[in-house]
Amino acid sequence: MKRSKKRIEPRKIYVKTKYRNIEKILAISSGKGGVGKSTISGFFSMYLAQKGYKVGLLDLDLYGPSCHLVLGANIKEYPKEEKGVVPPVAQGVYFMSSVFYTENRPLVVRGSGLNDAAIELLTITNWPDLDYLIIDMPPGLGDILLDVSELLPARFVVITNQSRISMESVNKLISYIKDQNLPFLGIVENMKMIEDNFIEMESKTQGIFYLGKVDFYPDIEKYYGNKREFSNSKLYEDISKIWEKLNGKI
C-alpha cells in the first residue's frame, strides 16, 4: 500500500481543537500597515476587561509586536508555566506576545519559521476560560492570515483609515475574506480627521457592515497602560460605540 506523503502537524490538530472552546475570537486585521490594528486591539481589549468580560489579547504580529505598549505590559516578567504558558495579566487583560520570548529583540525568520513561531505560541498558551480572544494581526495578506483562517474560528474585523490608498489595500483583504467565506463582522475607520463619508459609502457599496469610527487623538499615548485615563476619554466613547454595533452581531 502506498503511504500518504502528507505530513501531519500535531500542533495544528491540537490548536484547532483547543481554540474551538473559546467562545468569541476576533481577528483585528487590515490589508494596510499602520492604520491602527494594534491600537484598536489593545484599547478594545482594555474596554472589554473594564466591562467585566474575561478577555485575552494575542499579539500575532511577530515581526512588529506592539500591543505590550498599548497595554503597558511588563515584558521583563517571564510568563509562568502551568500546563503550558500562563498569559500574564495587564490592565485586566490576559496577554500573550512573542516579546516575552524574544526579549524585544527582532525576530528574523523566513515564512516557514514565522508560521512555526505562530503555531508554537498558539499551542503553548494556556488561556483561561475566555469570553473574548482578540488577535492583533500583522498587516496585509500573508502567512499568519492563512494560519488564522485555517486553524481558528476567528471572526474578522477590518481596520482602515479614511484614505483611498488604505481602502485600496483593505479591499484586497476583504475580497479574500469573502472568497474564503470567513466570518466577517465589518470595518472600522480609524484616525478620522476630516468629516466625510467615503468609507461609509464604500462599505455600503460593497455590502460590508460599517462598525463606526475612532477619531485621531494626537495625545493617544497618554492612555497606554492607563485604564483610568482611558475610561474617561473620548477614545473610550468611540470604542464603546463600536462595541454596541459589534455586540449586536456576535
Ligand SMILES: Nc1ncnc2c1ncn2[C@@H]1O[C@H](COP(=O)(O)OP(=O)(O)OP(=O)(O)O)[C@@H](O)[C@H]1O
Ligand atoms: N486613533 C488614533 N489617533 C491617533 N493616533 C493613532 C490612532 N490610532 C493609531 N494611532 C497611531 O498610529 C500609529 C500606527 O498605529 P498601530 O501601530 O496601532 O497600527 P498598526 O495597523 O497596528 O500598524 P502595523 O501594520 O505596523 O502593525 C501609531 O503611532 C499609533 O499610536
Ligand SMILES: [Mg+2]
Ligand atoms: Mg500593529
